[in-house]
Amino acid sequence: MGRILIVAEHDGSTLNASTAKCITCAETIDNDGIDVVVFASDGAAVCEQTSALAGVSRVLRIDNAANEHALAAILAPQIAALAGDYSHVFGPSTTFGKDLMPRVAALLGVGQVSDIMEVLDTHRFRRPIYAGNAIATVDAPPDHILIATVRTASYSAAASGGSAEIETRHLDVELPDHTRFVKLDADETGRPDLQSAARVVSGGRALGSSANFELIFGLAEKLGAAVGASRAAVDAGYVPNDLQVGQTGKIIAPDLYFAIGISGAIQHLTGIKDAGTIVAINKDPEAPIFEVADYGLVGDLFQIVPELENALD
Amino acid sequence: MQKVMVCLKRVVDFNVRVRVRPDGSGDATDGVKMSINPFDEIGLEEALRIKERGDADEVVVVSIGPSDCQQQLRTGLAMGADRAILVETSETIDPLCSARVFHALIRREQPGLVLMGKQAIDDDNNQTGQMLAALWVRPQATFASELVLSDGTARVTREVDAGLETIDVELPAVVTTDLRLNEPRYVKLPEIMKAKRKPLETIGLGELGVEATAQHKFVNYEPPAPRAKGEQLADVAELIGKLKEKGLL
Ligand SMILES: Cc1cc2nc3c(=O)[nH]c(=O)nc-3n(C[C@H](O)[C@H](O)[C@H](O)COP(=O)(O)OP(=O)(O)OC[C@H]3O[C@@H](n4cnc5c(N)ncnc54)[C@H](O)[C@@H]3O)c2cc1C
Ligand SMILES: Nc1ncnc2c1ncn2[C@@H]1O[C@H](COP(=O)(O)O)[C@@H](O)[C@H]1O
Numbered sequence: 011m012g013r014i015l016i017v018a019e020h021d022g023s024t025l026n027a028s029t030a031k032c033i034t035c036a037e038t039i040d041n042d043g044i045d046v047v048v049f050a051s052d053g054a055a056v057c058e059q060t061s062a063l064a065g066v067s068r069v070l071r072i073d074n075a076a077n078e079h080a081l082a083a084i085l086a087p088q089i090a091a092l093a094g095d096y097s098h099v100f101g102p103s104t105t106f107g108k109d110l111m112p113r114v115a116a117l118l119g120v121g122q123v124s125d126i127m128e129v130l131d132t133h134r135f136r137r138p139i140y141a142g143n144a145i146a147t148v149d150a151p152p153d154h155i156l157i158a159t160v161r162t163a164s165y166s167a168a169a170s171g172g173s174a175e176i177e178t179r180h181l182d183v184e185l186p187d188h189t190r191f192v193k194l195d196a197d198e199t200g201r202p203d204l205q206s207a208a209r210v211v212s213g214g215r216a217l218g219s220s221a222n223f224e225l226i227f228g229l230a231e232k233l234g235a236a237v238g239a240s241r242a243a244v245d246a247g248y249v250p251n252d253l254q255v256g257q258t259g260k261i262i263a264p265d266l267y268f269a270i271g272i273s274g275a276i277q278h279l280t281g282i283k284d285a286g287t288i289v290a291i292n293k294d295p296e297a298p299i300f301e302v303a304d305y306g307l308v309g310d311l312f313q314i315v316p317e318l319e320n321a322l323d
Numbered sequence: 324m325q326k327v328m329v330c331l332k333r334v335v336d337f338n339v340r341v342r343v344r345p346d347g348s349g350d351a352t353d354g355v356k357m358s359i360n361p362f363d364e365i366g367l368e369e370a371l372r373i374k375e376r377g378d379a380d381e382v383v384v385v386s387i388g389p390s391d392c393q394q395q396l397r398t399g400l401a402m403g404a405d406r407a408i409l410v411e412t413s414e415t416i417d418p419l420c421s422a423r424v425f426h427a428l429i430r431r432e433q434p435g436l437v438l439m440g441k442q443a444i445d446d447d448n449n450q451t452g453q454m455l456a457a458l459w460v461r462p463q464a465t466f467a468s469e470l471v472l473s474d475g476t477a478r479v480t481r482e483v484d485a486g487l488e489t490i491d492v493e494l495p496a497v498v499t500t501d502l503r504l505n506e507p508r509y510v511k512l513p514e515i516m517k518a519k520r521k522p523l524e525t526i527g528l529g530e531l532g533v534e535a536t537a538q539h540k541f542v543n544y545e546p547p548a549p550r551a552k553g554e555q556l557a558d559v560a561e562l563i564g565k566l567k568e569k570g571l572l
Contacts, residue, residue, distance in 0.1 A: 021485070081490070082463060082465075083456070083462055083463060086457065104484050105465075105466060105481075105482070105483040105484045106483070106484070108449050109465045109466070110453075111453075112418070112449070112451075112453035112454045112457075113453045113454065113456065113457045113463065114457075115419065115454065116453070116454035116455075116458055119419075120419070120538060121417050121419050121538040121539045122418070122419075122448075122450050123539060124447065124448050124449060124450060125447070134542075138447065138547070139447050140335070140341040140350060140444075140445060140446075141444065141447065142547055143340065143343075143350075143546075143547065144341060144342075144343045144350055144545070144546065144547070145545045145547055146541045146543070146544050147541070147542050147543040147544075148539050148540070148541055148542070149539065149542050150538065150539050151538055151539075186460075188461070188462045188492060188493040188496075189464075189490060189491070189492050190490060190491045190492075191488075191489075191490055192489040192490055193488070193489045194485060194488045194489075195487045195488075195489075196485045197485075197486050205484065241502065244503075245503065251468065251482045251486070251487065251503065252482075252483075252484060252485060252487075257444070258441075258501070260484065265571060266566070266571045276340060283547065283550075286571075287566070287569060287571055288550075288553070289562065295555075300553070300555070301552070302553075304550075304551075304553035305553055305554060305556050305565055305566075306553060306554070306555045307555075307556055307558070307559070307562060308555060314559060317559045318559050318562070318563075321559050322563075322572075
């Protein structure tokens with residue numbers, strides 16, 4: 011057995027829910043302890059939130075001005091320097107973890123398991139391939155450190171109620187200066203977060219314009235839901251890229267998912283396989299989305315969605 | 324910059340619905356349509372635009388795999404690449420091994436920029452570019468939706484979960500593409516003819532001094548758990564009733 015290290019994802023002040031999901035995954039592996047490392051310029055607040063998660067043995071606080079923004083080229087050598095104490099190092103399969111963890115693996119000269127959806131043994135995992143059309147069982151060599159990303163939609167978040175000790179560490183690692191953060195354009199909407207929301211309402215190409223997409227925002231607001239979109243809707247510029255759901259967008263697992271004017275291409279379905287209940291609204295009764303929907307309404311969305319909104323009053 | 328290197332992986336076409344063989348030994352991909360990984364096509368399109376703007380002299384496309392990969396490299400040449408290299412192997416290799424191969428090619432070719440896909444849509448690994456950047460000890464800019472070159476640096480807009488992030492990386496660097504970076508051009512027939520005369524070099528993995536390895540083994544394949552077929556409802560009222568019944572409203 012060994013210890014497991016999880017790399018915390020955060021925005022400088024708030025811990026991302028993906029970290030608590032990695033903890034749940036790590037708990038399904040025999041281990042001697044689960045540590046979470048927080049890289050930040052001032053990690054006080056994020057370390058407090060991390061230490062309050064059940065299942066965490068220790069929080070490693072690594073403050074450095076260079077860690078203000080999560081740049082893979084800067085974080086990877088620091089993680090590699092810590093890795094010697096661990097049997098497994100996990101990050102979430104969010105854009106943060108996907109960018110970072112392979113760089114760590116290559117520095118250590120080992121492979122990476124992407125998107126763990128189930129742990130079968132300390133070095134045997136299940137993960138989706140071919141846009142989720144197949145689930146592969148992967149064996150990793152037990153004599154190597156195991157680097158992986160955790161498919162966050164497969165795990166619920168670890169509960170609160172922990173009080174792990176916070177240990178400040180100083181790492182003596184040379185960091186590159188060839189990569190510089192310029193800016194982040196985030197959509198500060200105040201709406202629920204797509205990746206952790208219990209309800210999601212998504213719209214597709216059929217909406218036809220960003221003005222019409224307001225219909226989706228309106229319904230989502232009524233439901234207290236997050237808003238998602240198909241790739242076609244994002245490509246057409248109706249909504250920003252961070253709303254894309256699917257193989258190359260966000261993989262989500264809400265309790266309730268509405269697919270409105272979305273045909274149900276395999277790349278979209280990959281993103282919603284783990285949704286609890288799927289409702290589809292589409293004018294084409296043959297649309298593939300109806301193959302996976304629990305409840306389907308065939309008809310014009312421009313008629314059905316306002317009706318639905320009224321009925322929710 | 325002299326040279327841009329673009330990695331092209333041969334994968335099952337994105338329109339093919341891959342199915343698992345009943346005995347769990349793998350995917351039934353025999354005889355199905357094969358294509359350039361869609362993200363790699365976007366990488367090549369970007370490289371061609373860079374060259375057409377006068378910011379690069381040569382675009383080299385490279386692939387690792389069996390001799391069949393020549394088809395995808397020829398398509399790359401028809402799109403406008405100048406030269407192709409196939410690193411031929413029939414063995415299963417993992418992303419770390421691919422990254423070592425590309426690193427060996429970089430030492431030979433000395434590109435100022437390497438463009439790759441953010442992920443290959445077969446194994447959905449999303450690893451090779453990041454691993455290559457680590458081995459090369461150079462910057463990485465992953466999931467790019469915009470790339471602007473100036474004075475030895477690349478300003479890259481990245482599609483991240485929170486929105487769009489912009490970073491500056493010094494060249495040479497590895498950039499991996501996201502879907503909205505550009506729309507690849509269509510290949511015209513005369514270009515296909517012309518591509519037949521462009522150079523396509525084949526080298527063995529061993530000649531590059533890299534051993535074919537795969538630390539991780541895929542030991543079984545299963546189809547995903549099916550979702551139960553749902554029901555078509557008559558109207559909004561029925562839908563609301565069903566959702567309330569399930570405690571979802
Ligand atoms: C490599 C790759 C990765 C991809 N990744 C993703 C991804 O992550 N996510 C993703 O979503 N896609 C992805 N795609 C794209 C995917 O293949 C589809 O093209 C896309 O999902 C289609 O979006 P859509 O359903 O909105 O549009 P369409 O397929 O055009 O469907 C529109 C639907 O709206 C219905 N409709 C039209 N008008 C009305 C109306 N008035 N009322 C009701 N219904 C109406 C139509 O019947 C139709 O079913 C990817 C593709 C590739 C090649
Ligand atoms: N065998 C290969 N031949 C050519 N390019 C490859 C190969 N393997 C990986 N790549 C490149 O690396 C990217 C990411 O692949 P992956 O890490 O497997 O998801 C792909 O989009 C390709 O650009």
